[in-house]
Amino acid sequence: MSPNASMPPLQIPADVPSPEDDDKTQDAAADALHPVVSRSRTMTTTAEIDSTITKPGSVKINVTGAFIVDPDSSTPKNGRGSPTASTTTTHHETSDIRLPNHTAVVSHIAVDIGGSLIKLVYFSREVDIHTDPGGRLTFQTFETDRIDDCVEFMRDLRDRQLKLTGSRPSDLAVMATGGGAYKFYDKIRDALGVDVSREDEMECLIIGLDFFITEIPREVFTYSETDPMHFVGPREAIYPYLLVNIGSGVSMLKVTGPRTFERVGGTSLGGGTLWGLLSLLTGARTFDEMLEQAGRGDNTHVDMLVGDIYGQDYGKIGLKSTTIASSFGRVFKMKKDAEAAALAQGQQVDGQALPRGPGFNDGDIARSLLYAVSNNIGQIALLQSQIHNLSDIYFGGSFIRGHRQTMNTLSYAIKFWSKGAKHAYFLRHEGYLGAVGAFLKRQPKNWGRRGSLDNAGPGLDELQEWRKQRAKEEAAASTTGTEM
Amino acid sequence: MSPNASMPPLQIPADVPSPEDDDKTQDAAADALHPVVSRSRTMTTTAEIDSTITKPGSVKINVTGAFIVDPDSSTPKNGRGSPTASTTTTHHETSDIRLPNHTAVVSHIAVDIGGSLIKLVYFSREVDIHTDPGGRLTFQTFETDRIDDCVEFMRDLRDRQLKLTGSRPSDLAVMATGGGAYKFYDKIRDALGVDVSREDEMECLIIGLDFFITEIPREVFTYSETDPMHFVGPREAIYPYLLVNIGSGVSMLKVTGPRTFERVGGTSLGGGTLWGLLSLLTGARTFDEMLEQAGRGDNTHVDMLVGDIYGQDYGKIGLKSTTIASSFGRVFKMKKDAEAAALAQGQQVDGQALPRGPGFNDGDIARSLLYAVSNNIGQIALLQSQIHNLSDIYFGGSFIRGHRQTMNTLSYAIKFWSKGAKHAYFLRHEGYLGAVGAFLKRQPKNWGRRGSLDNAGPGLDELQEWRKQRAKEEAAASTTGTEM
Numbered sequence: 020m021s022p023n024a025s026m027p028p029l030q031i032p033a034d035v036p037s038p039e040d041d042d043k044t045q046d047a048a049a050d051a052l053h054p055v056v057s058r059s060r061t062m063t064t065t066a067e068i069d070s071t072i073t074k075p076g077s078v079k080i081n082v083t084g085a086f087i088v089d090p091d092s093s094t095p096k097n098g099r100g101s102p103t104a105s106t107t108t109t110h111h112e113t114s115d116i117r118l119p120n121h122t123a124v125v126s127h128i129a130v131d132i133g134g135s136l137i138k139l140v141y142f143s144r145e146v147d148i149h150t151d152p153g154g155r156l157t158f159q160t161f162e163t164d165r166i167d168d169c170v171e172f173m174r175d176l177r178d179r180q181l182k183l184t185g186s187r188p189s190d191l192a193v194m195a196t197g198g199g200a201y202k203f204y205d206k207i208r209d210a211l212g213v214d215v216s217r218e219d220e221m222e223c224l225i226i227g228l229d230f231f232i233t234e235i236p237r238e239v240f241t242y243s244e245t246d247p248m249h250f251v252g253p254r255e256a257i258y259p260y261l262l263v264n265i266g267s268g269v270s271m272l273k274v275t276g277p278r279t280f281e282r283v284g285g286t287s288l289g290g291g292t293l294w295g296l297l298s299l300l301t302g303a304r305t306f307d308e309m310l311e312q313a314g315r316g317d318n319t320h321v322d323m324l325v326g327d328i329y330g331q332d333y334g335k336i337g338l339k340s341t342t343i344a345s346s347f348g349r350v351f352k353m354k355k356d357a358e359a360a361a362l363a364q365g366q367q368v369d370g371q372a373l374p375r376g377p378g379f380n381d382g383d384i385a386r387s388l389l390y391a392v393s394n395n396i397g398q399i400a401l402l403q404s405q406i407h408n409l410s411d412i413y414f415g416g417s418f419i420r421g422h423r424q425t426m427n428t429l430s431y432a433i434k435f436w437s438k439g440a441k442h443a444y445f446l447r448h449e450g451y452l453g454a455v456g457a458f459l460k461r462q463p464k465n466w467g468r469r470g471s472l473d474n475a476g477p478g479l480d481e482l483q484e485w486r487k488q489r490a491k492e493e494a495a496a497s498t499t500g501t502e503m
Numbered sequence: 504m505s506p507n508a509s510m511p512p513l514q515i516p517a518d519v520p521s522p523e524d525d526d527k528t529q530d531a532a533a534d535a536l537h538p539v540v541s542r543s544r545t546m547t548t549t550a551e552i553d554s555t556i557t558k559p560g561s562v563k564i565n566v567t568g569a570f571i572v573d574p575d576s577s578t579p580k581n582g583r584g585s586p587t588a589s590t591t592t593t594h595h596e597t598s599d600i601r602l603p604n605h606t607a608v609v610s611h612i613a614v615d616i617g618g619s620l621i622k623l624v625y626f627s628r629e630v631d632i633h634t635d636p637g638g639r640l641t642f643q644t645f646e647t648d649r650i651d652d653c654v655e656f657m658r659d660l661r662d663r664q665l666k667l668t669g670s671r672p673s674d675l676a677v678m679a680t681g682g683g684a685y686k687f688y689d690k691i692r693d694a695l696g697v698d699v700s701r702e703d704e705m706e707c708l709i710i711g712l713d714f715f716i717t718e719i720p721r722e723v724f725t726y727s728e729t730d731p732m733h734f735v736g737p738r739e740a741i742y743p744y745l746l747v748n749i750g751s752g753v754s755m756l757k758v759t760g761p762r763t764f765e766r767v768g769g770t771s772l773g774g775g776t777l778w779g780l781l782s783l784l785t786g787a788r789t790f791d792e793m794l795e796q797a798g799r800g801d802n803t804h805v806d807m808l809v810g811d812i813y814g815q816d817y818g819k820i821g822l823k824s825t826t827i828a829s830s831f832g833r834v835f836k837m838k839k840d841a842e843a844a845a846l847a848q849g850q851q852v853d854g855q856a857l858p859r860g861p862g863f864n865d866g867d868i869a870r871s872l873l874y875a876v877s878n879n880i881g882q883i884a885l886l887q888s889q890i891h892n893l894s895d896i897y898f899g900g901s902f903i904r905g906h907r908q909t910m911n912t913l914s915y916a917i918k919f920w921s922k923g924a925k926h927a928y929f930l931r932h933e934g935y936l937g938a939v940g941a942f943l944k945r946q947p948k949n950w951g952r953r954g955s956l957d958n959a960g961p962g963l964d965e966l967q968e969w970r971k972q973r974a975k976e977e978a979a980a981s982t983t984g985t986e987m
Contacts, residue, residue, distance in 0.1 A: 134812040164836050198812030221820060267807055267829035282820040284886075286918075288772075288879055291807055291832030297837040297959040299868075300783060323751055323775055328618040328682030336705060345751035348618055348775030352648050354782040382868055383784075391772055395879065398770065402886035436768075 087237055087447065126180065127192050127461075128173055130207075131223065131453035132199020134267035135291055136417050137161040137169045138454040141176060156458070158451050160417070166203055170210045177211055192216070192456040196223040216461060221282055223456030224264055225274050228413055230459055231446055232257050235456050239413075239444050242426040243434075251299035251444070260411040263400045264452065265418035269293030271400060273407045284403050286396065290418035293392050300388075310422045313389045316382025322390075323348025346391040353378045386424070393425050397432025397443075402431075404441050417450035512908050527705035552566040571721055571931065610664065611676050612657055612830075613933070613942035615707065616683020618751035619775055620901050621645040621653045624938040625660060639940070642935050650687055654694045661695055676700070677942040680707040700945060701931070705766055707940030708748055709758050712897055714943055715930055716741050723897075723928050726910040727918075735928070745893040747884045748936065749900035751775030755884060757891045767887050770880065774902035777876050784872075794906045797873045800866025806874075837862045870908070881916025881927075888917075888925050895967025896927050901934035 025239045127142040138158040161169040177191050184190075193211060195204070196218040208215045231238045233253050240250045261283075262272040269289040294306055303309040325333050327349065338344075357378075400412050400454030412433055419425050426445055433443040448455065565650075581787050606742065611626040623643040645653040646917045661675050668674075678693060679688070680702040692699045715722045717737050745767075746756040753773040759762045778790055787793040810824030811833065822828075884896050896917055903909050911927055917927040 037877065134807050134829055135835065162836075164839075170743070198809070198814070198817070202812065202814035219819060220817075267812070267832045269825075284882070286879060286882065287806070287827040287830040287832075288875060289829050289832075291829030292875070295805070295829075295831030295834030295838075296780070296784075298835045300780075304839070304842070321779070322771070323618050325682070328686070328751070330682070330686035333704075335703060343752075343771040345618055345773050345775030345779075346771040347779030348751045348771075348773075350779030351619065351775065352646075352783045354786070355648075355777075358788070391776070395770060395772055398768070399883065399886065402768075402890060403881065406886065406889055 038446070054237065087235060126190065127194075127458065128176060128252065129194040129196070129454045129458035130169065130173075130200070131220070131451070131457060132163060132166070132197040132203060133156055133453075134198065135294065135448070137163050137166065137197075137199065138417065138451050139169060139172070140451055140454040140458050142458065156455070158448065158454075160450065163199060166199070166206065170207060173207070174211055175431060177213065192461055194218055194461055196220050196453050196457040216457075218457045218460050221270065221280060222278060223274055223453045223460065224270075224415065225262060225272060225280050225452075225456065226278065226459050227452035227454065227456030228262055228415060228446075229257065229275075229277060230455055231448060231452070232413070235429075235448075238447050240447075241443065242430045242445055244427055247423065257411070259407075259409050261400060261404045261407065261409040262411055262452075263396065263412060263414050263416075265289050265396060265414065265416035266366045267299055269396055269399075269416075269418075271403050273403075273409060283407060284399065286399055288395055290392075292414070293388055293418070296388055297385055300384050303381065303385070306420065309385050310389070310420065310425075312382040313385035313422075313424060314382075316341070316380070316386035317388050318383060318387035319351050320379035320383040321347050321387045331503055343390065343394075346387055350379075389422075389424060390416075392434050393428035394496070397429045398436065400429075401433055401441060404437075409440055412441055413441060414445055415449045415452045419445065419449050421447070421449075556968075564658060571719060577592070592826060610674065611678075611942065611945075612660060613678040613680070613938045614651070614653065614657075614684070615704070615937035615941060616647060616679065616681040617937075618682065619647055619778070620750070620934070621647050621650065621681075621683065622935050622938040623653060623656070624903065624935055624942050626942065631808055640939070641933065642938075644934065647683060650683070650690065654691060660694055661697065665966065676945055678702055680704050680937050680941040700941075702941045702944050703896035704937055705754065705756055705764060707763050707937040707944065708754075708899065709746060709756060709936075709940065710762065710943050711938065711940030712746055712758075712899060712930075713741065713761060715932060715936070716897070719932075722931050724931075725927065726907075726914045727930055728911055741895070743891075743893050744895040744897055745884060745888045745891065746936075747880065747896060747898050747900075749773050749880060749898065749902035753880055753883075753900075755887050757887075757893060767891060768883065770883055772876055772879055774876075774900070775890070777872055777902070780872055781869055784868050787865065787869065790904065791906055793869050794873070794909075795906065796866040797869035797908060798866075800868065800870030802827070802867060802871035802874050804863035804867040805831050805834050805871045815831070827874065827878075830871055834863075873906075873908060874912055876902075877912035878916050881913045882920065884913075885917055885920045885925060888921075894925055896925055898927060898929055899933045899936045903929065903933050905933075907930075 053456075106180060129140045131138040137160065139161065141157055141159075143155055143157065159172070173193065180191055186200070191211075191213050193207065193213050193215045195207065195215050197220050200215075200220075204215060204217060211369045233255055236253055237250050240248050240254075242248060259273065259275045262270075262274055262280075264270045264272070267290055268285060268287050270285040271283050272280045273283045290306075296308065297303055297309045297312075301309070303312055322343045323345040324340060325342045325344045326337045328344055330338065332338065332340045400414075404410070404412055414426075414429055419429075430443040433441050446452070589851045592866065613624045615622040621644065623645065625641055625643075627639050627641065643656070645656070657677065664675055675695075675697050677697050677699045679691065679699050681704050684699075684701045684704075688699060692826055717739055720737055721734050722737075724732050726732060743757065744757055746754075746764075748754045748756070751774055752769060752771050754769040755767050756764045757767045765774060773789075778793065781787055781793045781796075785793070785796060787796055806827045807829040808824060809822045809826045809828045812828055813824065816822065816824045884898075888894070888896055898910075903913075913928075914927040917925050930936070
């Protein structure tokens with residue numbers, strides 16, 4: 020098995036209770052009654068953003084609250100020094116931890132098989148559910164091209180479950196969504212010998228997003244250059260909203276209620292376009308390498324700006340000289356100049372794409388295309404939100420990958436064009452909306468949160484209590500200069 | 504002077520009256536009182552479309568009517584055998600005719616200097632205005648990069664005017680618009696020694712478009728695969744409409760009255776993006792070569808279709824298996840496979856862009872990108888038209904170039920997404936809206952049409968008479984099975 024090298028490595032945080040790891044997870048569970056997540060406006064650092072999104076952490080589930088288990092010890096943050104926030108659990112980088120160290124029982128796997136990527140979520144509970152009534156969601160990504168690796172990974176999880184519990188294969192539930200749930204249905208079912216449920220992709224996306232918005236602290240955030248990662252707390256009044264899911268292509272869903280939605284549009288200019296064109300245009304071989312190049316590049320080397328055409332602003336219609344008038348608009352001329360120069364030097368110009376001249380490099384190309392695709396998605400999202408009268412726009416999907424330029428471009432496009440009337444939100448588990456949604460369509464037996472809500476049992480009371488407590492603390496915080 | 508080789512060659516139709524060319528232009532002028540353009544539904548052939556748009560012909564102006572002088576003898580068409588339609592003027596390919604054969608007086612030049620192209624229009628009247636009270640608009644394009652060629656061309660026109668009429672340079676009016684009107688203002692003024700008026704780009708676009716819509720027969724048409732070039736006649740009730748001007752970048756203007764407009768949006772993904780990326784990705788060196796490649800290509804070799812992801816339709820939300828889910832979405836995987844294969848064969852893979860494998864060619868890339876850009880513009884135009892409640896969408900600018908796939912994509916996008924509620928229109932002089940608009944902002948002394956209207960003089964009566972006559976004939980035509 021070779022997980023995709025360009026993806027975040029397998030994340031099984033060290034605080035998964037295990038014989039080898041005697042930590043205090045139960046403290047964390049208890050603390051969830053109180054705001055584990057502080058509402059402090061402490062600025063999130065660049066390094067933190069890079070780390071917390073590319074390694075979004077697993078989600079701890081129990082009857083009293085769910086929260087993200089961050090893969091590094093710096094989070095969850097306790098900006099206001101909340102006395103109840105737990106920092107007793109040890110978190111550290113666990114990239115190299117492998118399944119042999121993982122002894123929890125996996126009873127439930129959900130996969131979202133897209134055009135380029137497979138997003139996999141599995142739920143594991145502790146072997147002894149009396150000492151820990153909760154469990155954990157763990158996230159993993161494969162390239163769709165490597166579906167066999169993914170199937171092997173699932174088979175491995177299944178085998179461990181059998182070994183630990185002596186249960187039958189039929190006890191393992193596999194929920195599948197995305198186009199590949201249809202395309203690879205037989206392959207998965209035959210390989211695992213378990214039932215595979217196929218779930219509608221769009222429905223799963225919104226179920227997953229609803230879960231993250233309403234249940235998970237430190238999951239949803241706004242982004243701006245001056246306040247890069249500003250978390251917004253879980254909330255209940257979330258409808259209506261626009262979900263913009265950016266994978267290989269882009270789907271835009273108008274969501275008006277828990278499972279009430281309509282696909283209002285989309286665009287074929289998505290992640291697949293960026294990855295495909297950049298793999299032809301640059302030497303980059305992974306998505307992360309492309310994003311890294313973009314970070315170093317200067318798009319003005321290849322883009323035609325308003326100033327390139329006008330020599331100044333076009334003030335009458337509000338176009339600044341620095342506005343991008345034409346993405347890649349400078350390239351054609353430069354390419355022709357390079358050809359002419361080559362010919363003048365007696366070099367053969369055989370009509371093939373020439374090595375580009377000194378005018379621009381791979382990074383410039385990557386950044387220009389990243390801007391072009393992001394801006395375009397942002398604009399179409401805004402227009403759709405205007406047509407459908409939606410103020411909240413959530414961006415999900417594996418395109419974003421926590422990349423700051425991407426989020427900044429999307430966020431700025433929404434803010435700029437709507438004059439601040441619309442709000443762009445991002446998620447740490449942005450790529451896993453569909454997978455989590457599929458997961459939630461059939462919950463494992465000892466799954467807490469949602470089950471509690473559905474049954475209106477004691478869990479709900481505790482949750483309400485927790486929310487009340489949080490609201491109180493937030494009110495207090497707002498008078499002491501901190502903000503949600 | 505070397506006119507851009509990829510552009511339509513200099514078009515000075517042979518029927519420009521000259522001592523060497525004793526033709527019957529006056530007949531054509533007289534015939535303009537009657538519908539020179541038949542309203543027949545005769546299908547326009549592919550060859551005709553290619554010819555009539557890439558060589559849109561000059562526009563004959565006189566006090567009683569303007570019409571397009573087609574550069575080939577097959578047009579204007581006389582589908583209903585209109586007895587008044589003139590075919591006595593001789594039209595033939597005039598690519599090689601040079602200025603020495605052109606003895607009419609040029610009194611007026613307008614240039615629209617964009618990011619990639621300069622569009623030039625000049626008006627010429629006959630030396631003896633008593634024998635022919637009209638004149639002619641002639642159209643020419645240069646690459647902006649070759650501004651010096653354009654200036655030389657204008658100087659040549661100026662010198663001929665001086666020679667023919669003995670007038671002073673100040674008698675020649677040069678109207679300039681587009682960003683280059685600012686950027687190259689000094690250059691043009693100094694080189695020609697004439698006054699140069701700078702005119703607002705957006706205003707010129709709509710003045711030019713209004714002129715073409717309301718005044719010029721056989722100029723505006725709809726496009727569909729089954730009825731490729733369906734002309735709509737000049738009309739007066741044209742507002743409100745959306746103008747989508749596609750040059751290097753794209754501007755979208757909401758137009759509500761003769762000079763009442765607002766730039767409601769645009770996109771940086773325009774012609775410059777297509778030309779720039781294709782110049783890097785393929786061996787094509789001219790726009791026409793790129794379009795020609797696109798015509799031979801198959802985008803499904805590089806695009807990821809819904810069927811590639813689902814293995815079938817995604818019927819629940821109305822996505823067919825043939826819908827493009829992700830433009831270039833198949834490329835990343837193919838590129839990686841090609842790299843792996845190269846490595847397996849012991850070839851060095853140095854991280855540079857590899858020659859593409861056998862999976863796709865330049866044409867496939869060109870077609871995919873043409874579809875992507877056109878579809879995207881079509882979609883944004885539709886959304887803007889929905890937000891601003893506009894039913895008529897006019898596509899102008901030098902991107903379209905009469906290319907059938909482009910027009911079909913734009914047209915289909917509007918029709919499909921609006922369920923037929925919105926209408927896409929194209930123009931034969933699509934690239935010259937701004938130049939003609941600039942031209943019209945200061946009309947030469949012996950210019951007929953608009954002047955007549957403005958002065959409400961005899962010209963208006965004649966025009967109204969002509970329109971009445973046309974309306975009658977159209978009514979008659981509609982009862983005999985023909986249609987506008």
